Amino acid sequence: MSFDRSETHWFKSSYSGGSQDCVEVAFIEGDVVGVRDSKDRSGPALSFSSAAWDMFTLSARSGRFDRP
Template identity: 60%
Template sequence: MSKNLPEASWFKSSYSGGNNDCVEVAYLGDGAVGVRDSKNPSGPALVFAPSAWDAFITDARAGEFDPK
């Protein structure tokens, strides 16, 4: 999937604490979601289909990725 990521508006969570050890997210025009490392903004980014991103967010909110 090819996206024009330099045109994306990237943001961090308000819970990030303002440091650079975060991920940044961008909502792309077709509903896809980009994710990148805030320490390397010109580096690679992952692009998720809307359904994959929704599933991730649902599972994260449900605690599926919390340490056991």
């Protein structure tokens, strides 16, 4: 799926603390969530359905991806 990133509002988590080593997220029209590397803003971006993004963020918050 492709989308026009020139008009998209990208943001980083407030937990990033101003670090440049982060991902940026955008909520895009049509129920799409974009994700890109903050160090390469003109590079590729991934896109997910909002349902898939919600499942990912819920899993991350629950600790499912934490290392033992």
